[in-house]
Amino acid sequence: MIIVTDNREQDAYTFEGKDCEVVPGSLMTGDYSLLHLEDKVSVERKSLPDLVACLVGAGRERFERELARARGYDCFSVIIEAHFTELAAGQYRSKMNAHSACQSVLTFQTRYGVPFFFAGSRKAGEYVTFSILSKYLREAETKYKRIVLAHGGEAGSSAPALQ
16 A cells, blocks of 8 residues: 655654555645545544644635545545544634534534544554555455456456457
């Protein structure tokens, strides 16, 4: 598995010890994707301060545009490196009301159909990100093998030769 990390990701996961290669790239949406599937699957990573900054002002507008772009993806998720209880308790530096922050996240999930995973920590966020990408790749492999077979090809083979 080859994971693409967006060039703009400032504190990128390394996926150390995982069965994958990590390469930099330019992603239109999200922070992590799979090579050659960048328009199908992506994961957006957020620390709690990053998330709260995306819920107010210009940050909110930019984040909503990203979530709207993600509607066209087979799989898009937002991973938060904190517990939901930290958001609900207002354990962040912002004047944003904790109830409003929680309601914004729930609204985004409903409006855009994007799951927000409160992983609880950075390490857990990395684990969830790797797992989502890995599961997506496995499902895509199964799906596309069936399609190739339905068209008379052999799973794992290339396109038929020209005659």
